[in-house]
Amino acid sequence: MLKKSFFGLVIPQFEYERLPAILPEPEKVAASKSVTLFHEKDSDHNSAASIQVGDKVKTGQKISLFADQPSYVIASTTGTVSAISPHTGDFGKTYAAITIDIAENETLDDQFETQAQSPTLESALEYLASAPGNPPLKTLAVSEHPIKTIVITGVDSDLLTATRQYIANTRLNDIKDGIRILKIITDIDRIILVTGRDSIQGFGHIGADVKSIDTTYPAALPPMIMKNVLGEVVPAGKTCDEMGVCFMSAEAVTSIGRAYTGGQLPVHKILTLITKDGNQRLIETTIGTPIKDILSAYGVAIDEEDRIVFGGPMTGSAVYSLDQPVMPDTDAILVLDRAKAAYTSDYPCINCGDCVRTCPAQIAVNMLVRFLEAGQYDEAADSYDLYSCIDCGLCSYVCVSKIPIFQYIRLAKYELDRAKTAEATDV
Ligand code: SF4
Numbered sequence: 001m002l003k004k005s006f007f008g009l010v011i012p013q014f015e016y017e018r019l020p021a022i023l024p025e026p027e028k029v030a031a032s033k034s035v036t037l038f039h040e041k042d043s044d045h046n047s048a049a050s051i052q053v054g055d056k057v058k059t060g061q062k063i064s065l066f067a068d069q070p071s072y073v074i075a076s077t078t079g080t081v082s083a084i085s086p087h088t089g090d091f092g093k094t095y096a097a098i099t100i101d102i103a104e105n106e107t108l109d110d111q112f113e114t115q116a117q118s119p120t121l122e123s124a125l126e127y128l129a130s131a132p133g134n135p136p137l138k139t140l141a142v143s144e145h146p147i148k149t150i151v152i153t154g155v156d157s158d159l160l161t162a163t164r165q166y167i168a169n170t171r172l173n174d175i176k177d178g179i180r181i182l183k184i185i186t187d188i189d190r191i192i193l194v195t196g197r198d199s200i201q202g203f204g205h206i207g208a209d210v211k212s213i214d215t216t217y218p219a220a221l222p223p224m225i226m227k228n229v230l231g232e233v234v235p236a237g238k239t240c241d242e243m244g245v246c247f248m249s250a251e252a253v254t255s256i257g258r259a260y261t262g263g264q265l266p267v268h269k270i271l272t273l274i275t276k277d278g279n280q281r282l283i284e285t286t287i288g289t290p291i292k293d294i295l296s297a298y299g300v301a302i303d304e305e306d307r308i309v310f311g312g313p314m315t316g317s318a319v320y321s322l323d324q325p326v327m328p329d330t331d332a333i334l335v336l337d338r339a340k341a342a343y344t345s346d347y348p349c350i351n352c353g354d355c356v357r358t359c360p361a362q363i364a365v366n367m368l369v370r371f372l373e374a375g376q377y378d379e380a381a382d383s384y385d386l387y388s389c390i391d392c393g394l395c396s397y398v399c400v401s402k403i404p405i406f407q408y409i410r411l412a413k414y415e416l417d418r419a420k421t422a423e424a425t426d427v
């Protein structure tokens, strides 16, 4: 997968995964005892708690912590709520972790069934925001930036991962249904399905244009698709949404298609499991299944200092507990042996320039990193192109000093975003 040049500058080239023509169904892995769902915490609420420990829930039931708040999760199993506890995610974001002990017999909730008969964007927002693939329905509903184009990604944005590619290749009828529903609920007619170069055949008429992209990383990241498929460059500081383009994974579209044609909310997630020996397998599991259940199904032992990553090797996030559940957007679980995990260091930058040469956004990363290390985020944004960064992680990979450049970039963007939101709220 990795090609390194013997001549000139050593800039690594990575190829995305390519699945064989005949694909086996993903192996099914069941949660052993319970599932845990992360419910976003809204800042204010005036009503009493609407779910409590001991409450019984049905599969597909909408659960809100407080009746007067918009956030919710969908129960992915039938059972009894056994715990509601605080959980802190990346960058200190807080959630309520709702644990449901699985009942012996499953009962399906029928609340969505009547909504499914006449699809609307409102009902999709009300029920499908935490469906497999995390459909970005809020983006479709935000009126200051009307969305004119939906791009369905049938390619995985990170390496070693084959989840979206598998879904695009095997769930065509669900994708067709999803596209039909999206057209009804949004009135958006320009829908593009992006696939890998080798898998462009066989899509027939699905109600969307089908375009292929290069198989070299980071061609499947949204800013690269904007440039190479839509011919639009995303200016620094702007998002694809702000340019009227909404990106949605193939799985999110199948979730919409299945929900409205079958009347049931989907609760199973397909993901790629990459184990320490480099073995990759596609699995299907219930949203909320703890990682430990998945690892134990395949006899994967975790030793001290091994690393578990949600997502692929370039842009994934480390997780620190075997109780961490599969989320609606978990496309991959990567288990790295401690001997192979790239550790960060506190060595200083030696100005070798590898990060600059490898950066697809042509950022002077060697300069940018100095401001990020010093926590000078405004300067990093104003003078060193922080917002031109497309979040590919290549700079971190090549850095000889093992500076966690990508993590610094993410933190800086998060902090600046938080400051902007706080300012907007104070006005
Ligand atoms: S993550 Fe690093 S290499 Fe990738 S675009 Fe951003 S600065 Fe450039």
Ligand code: SF4
Pocket (backbone or CB within 6 Å): 348, 349, 350, 351, 352, 353, 354, 355, 356, 365, 366, 369, 398, 399, 400, 401, 402, 403, 405
């Ligand atoms: S790759 Fe690392 S050491 Fe080399 S210039 Fe970039 S930040 Fe500095």
